Amino acid sequence: MSQTDLVEIVIHGRGGQGSVTAANLLVSAALKDGNKGLQAFPIFGAERRGAPVRAFARISENEIHLRSEIYSPDIVIVQDESIMDLVDVLKGLKDDGKILINTRKSPKDFPFSKKYNVATVDATSIALKYDITVGGIPVVNTPILGAVPKILSKVTLPSIQKTVMEKWKGTAGEKNVKATQEAFDTVEVDT
């Protein structure tokens, strides 16, 4: 890494779950918090609904020179717990890295919590509670973002909520804001 304050994030999800949207919302929020170096990008190639996909984000206070993929993230976000059976989500995660998982479980339930800082939030239940669904399927990408400020100080909850309100006007925006708040309040962070 060439700049010390750079944070690199990998978001794992399934095609159609809005992983790229989550990455975009995250960097838009980070801009509001004064960060100038921002990138959000998909895995480059064809995507299929339901297949494991990745999205990437970089956040820094300064301009970012990097244009390559992210090989050793500081933070991993897992939108769909079942992906962990298919994909090594810990691959390349830095030794002091953090992993945020959408699950009903607690951080201690994951054996790798001995090595990494694990945070857990039940974003699926939150999405269902606030009726954030598409075709009956819960959309977890905004709820899970509410938990991010607890593990990343570069982004604040009010900025995430402002960004969400810009993206979705009216009731849809309000539901998503409430969901981010609940995720923020209920995320379990292993310390």
Next chain:
Amino acid sequence: MTIMIDTGNYIAAKAAVMARPQVVAAYPITPQTTLVEGIANYVANGEYKGEYICVESEHSAMAACIGASETGSRTFTATSSHGLLLMHEMLHWASLARLPIVMCNINRVIGPGWNIWTDENDSIAQRDTGWIQFYCSSNQEIFDTIIQSFKIAEHEKIVLPVMINYNAFILSHTSMPADIPTQKEIDDFLPPFKPHWKLDVNNPVTHGNIIGTAYYEHIRKGMQDAQDHAKKIIKDVAKEWERQFGRHHGDLIEYYHCDDAEYILISTGAIGAESKAAINNLRKEGIKIGLARLRVFRPFPEEEIRKLAKQSELIVIDRNISIGSNGAFYNEIKSALYGVSDTKVTGFIAGLGGKDVPYHDIETMCKKAIKSKKVNNSQIWFGFDGGE
């Protein structure tokens, strides 16, 4: 000014529309598609009031731009890869007819094997068409270069088309922030296009007629003179942009830590940006190395390259290959140095087919070049045997 976070393509669409072209004619191709989709959205929401022509192929897209430009309209299009290749005949037409069309080309691999990722072989193959060629390394630079390009293309001493290249996906589909000036600021910088000649039904004249041997060379010479003028005008326009908007991406070249450099890495596009991270790390190790990111390939910055060779050994990374010869940039650099400098120049081929070129690979290439005793190591295929 407002900050827009969006992909290279959507930021290019914004720039294109803010330049107020009277005509856009385009045909979609991955990974350019979202650029023309972006312009179509501006048509739908009323922000773009020009003529938007959906055509049936890229050859037709350029033909439509040529026709529109001949009537005195400011004209924009965008394409990629096979689309650019299909345009090839019309690219010559546009420049020989001296039409200041501005086009984005999203650098994408040529198939087969089928591949939608990035390298520069599509635009390198258009090297001799007479178009001015820019290579961008960030979304902000894409925006700024599109606006600048209209001014450069339409300048009375140039009147040539301009191609703005940027990497497939790495820039076209990556969201990054860009400062977007107000429409008034853009209008002040880029006044309406005043054509130097145009088709006018009230004053009919013939253009493109048969021309004898005595005159044809004048046309070619005129294009060459225009490209020579462009070397200065590109610099002037970049300076004017900096005065007005406070941003400078370099003119023909962007220099990074070159002042005391014993070695200079020459790269372009996204690899050019990534190279800065490599330079920072190599400098931390005590290696006096700098970066010259080539921003313009036509006109080729010969004088600048000669100056660099006076102080430093050169290392070149080409994301393209002129099969049967070397990387295109390597060849042009060597050609510029002939008879002037015998400094060591080491050439790498890397990142073809969109293969990722991260900073640590760039560092490895630089170290290998520095260690090498060969004066002309013209072609090390990075990632192959002997290339680490």
